[in-house]
Amino acid sequence: MVWLPTRCIALLFCCFSSVERPSVSNRNQKAELVVNASGGRQIPETFFGIFFEEINHAGAGGLWAELVSNRGFEAVRQNKSLNIHPWSLIGDESSIIVSTDRSSCFKRNKIALRMEVLCDGDTCPVGRVGVYNPGFWGMDIKQGKIYKIVFYLRSLTSVNISVSLTSSDGLRTLANTNLIASAGDVSNWTKMETLLEAEETNPNARLQLKTSKKGVMWIDQVSAIPLDTYKSHGFRNDLSEMIANLKPRFLRFPGGNFVGGDLLRNAFRWKDTVGPWEERPGHFNDAWNYWTDDGLGYFEFLQLSEDLGALPIWVFNNGMSNLGREKASNVSLFVQEALEGIEFAIGDPSSKWGSVRAAMRHPKPFDLRYVAVGNEECYSMEKNAYKENYPKFYDMIKRYYPNIKVISNCDESVDQLDHPTDLYDFHIYTNASDLFSKAHHFDHTSRSGPKVFVSEYAVSGKDGGTGSLLAALGEAGFLVGLERNSDVVAMVCYAPLFVNVHDRSWNPDAIVFNSNQAYGTPSYWLQHFFTDTSGAMLLNTTLLTNSSTPILASAIAQWNSNDNMCFLKVKVFPSCS
Structure with missing residues (x-):
């Protein structure tokens, strides 16, 4: 039964059926939901959002549209040994020798690729030798699309470089051009730049740099990125649109364990991720065991929040590594870094760090209102250190x-x-039945004092798998409970958001993708039922039932400013136990 105010004329009813087929004995069970739509309590405008962490190659090889992996040849392994993977040779050791040295022209980057070509002209195998990069498990190249290729080159002699996008075996050319660099002082680097329009589609392509000129040259900071990105800011279109469709009111970033690093030297340090991309040194993401060039840095996260119409929530390093394994000897340096990070986001363009933001073509301050002091350190054995x-x-x-x-x-x-x-963080990963029961977790929380930020939740383990309806049902019950406790729960977001099928470090996730395709798991589509919750009116409901199966329900009312009409949205979810 639903009582509607005069202008509340539409009803949307959403329901998940039971995961298991109902037995004969429970087919006669009935439930009646009474909704009083004459009044209620407003849910916070910031209630529903998203959380992005650099995990599962979510950004590097995912949301960030850069196609080249290890573009600066800076990647290191855990033991700090150099690693030019996935770059590979075109030719053999009799025609080309490749190594790395510390000759980069960039202040925060040290390494460049040294390429010594031993053959000349027709003596080179198939005419040319060089190097190729397959990207992150294949580059997605689409016919008619234009790609911007940039790299830096130095050589004592003039060099003719063939730049091409090809099939994974290099036999079929998708786009190609030749660039000529004039001879010059060996200390001088030349920025090489070109646009390539693909003549064919191939989701498993690679970028090739080849030459047939004998001599020594150095290559550094190679980039290939489509011109067509989300709002022209460097984000992959399809993945950006999937998160935009969730209508997030906030974006929490950049982690997660990515923030602290297993070792403090591998923590995310925002200053290394702003400014020209060529100057960013990148770092080893030891929390999830892969290198990131930090093309998707602090500035880009702030930009993405703005593009999505979401408030940024910046999680910064607090001088502790993951789970308190390591602590900074001088915490004041991290305090200063946090203050400067805020200045970068909201400072006047004339301020020290506000001017850096302005130089990145964003003189207007970002709308940063929330910051989080670290991630999960208070959960560890070093709780007292965090509190200190x-x-x-x-x-x-x-x-x-x-x-x-x-x-x-x-x-x-x-x-x-x-x-x-102002708020305190709450994380929960558990089975479907337990999470469903957690709908009542905040029923008796004090209504005065700091609000709750449920910044990571999901059904995990066997129930979660790689994404399941059972997981979504458990999460649905939990979210209904958060809606009903939205006077004390201010914000909520699922985690993790993305997973590349080639790097499943964590399961399940909301959005699954490879180089050219993406789909939402049931947990992703479940979140669509809650996209209109933020700022809506939570209505009083009474559930009358003779069912032995726990059922959770909620109802919200929302005004549509376009036609000044009110819509009711009713959600009903049976227990998954």
Whole structure:
């Protein structure tokens, strides 16, 4: 039964059926949902959002549209040994020798590729030798699409370089051009740049740089990126549109364990990820065991938030590595780094770091309102160390930026929190039945004090698999409970957001992709039922049932400003146990 106010004329009813086929004994069970649409409580405008972490190659080889993997030849393994993978030779050791040396022309990058060509002209195998890059498990090249190719070159002699996009075996050319670099001082680097229009489609292509001129040359910072990216800001279109369709009100970034690193030297440091892409040194993502060039850096995350119409939530390193394995000897340096990061985002263009943002063609400040002090350190054995560090960040941020809301990752109840915070973080990964039951987790939470930020949740393990209806059903019940407790739960987002099929470090995930395709798991589509929750009116409901199966339901009302009409959305979910 639904009572509608005068202008509330539309009803949308959404329901998941039971995962298992109902037995004869429960077919006569009935349920009646009474919705009082005459009044209610408004859900926070910021309620529903997304969380991006560099995990499962979500950004490098995913959301970030750069096609070249290890573009600066800077990639290192865990033991710091150089690793030019996935670059490979075209030719053999009798015609070409490839190595790396510390001759890069960029201040924050040291390594360049040294290529010594031993053959000349017709003596070279198939006419030319060089190197190729297959990208992240194949480059997706589409007919008619234009790709911007950039690389830096130096040589004592003039060089003719063939730049091409080809099939994975190099036998079929999709696009090609020849570039000539004049002879010059060996210390001078030349920026080589060209546009290639693909004549064929191939989702498993590669980029080739070849020559037939005998001599020595150095190559550095190679990039291949389609001109057509999401809002022209470098993001892959299909993946960006999938997250835009969730209508997120906020974007939490960049992690996750990616923030702290297993070793502190491998933590995400925002200053290394801004400015010209050629100058970014990249770093080893030891939390998830792969190299990232940091093309998708702090600035790009802020830009993506703006493009999505979402508020950025910046999670910064607090001087501790993952799970408290390592602590900085001087925390004040990390405090200063956090303050400067805020200045970069919202500072006046005349300020030190605001001017760096302005130089990146964004003089207008970003709408940064929330920052989080680390990720999960308070869950570790080093909880006391986190609590010792935390006030140093909180006090200084409130001193210089009193309007910025600070998030602690201690998920203790409000009554147990022993430090000031605007919100506190809550993470949960569990089986479907348990998460469904957690719909009541915040029923008795104190209604005064800091609000809850449920920044990571998902059904995991056997129930989650690589994405399942059972997982989505468990998550649905949990989200209904968060809606009903939205007076104390301010924000919620699922994790992880993306997984590349070639690097499943964590399962399940919301969006699965490869170089040219993507699909949403049931957990992704479940989130669509909640896209209109933010800012809506939560209505009072009463569920009358003789069913032995727990059922959760909610109803929201939302005004459509275009036609000034009110819509009701009712969600009903049976237990997955």
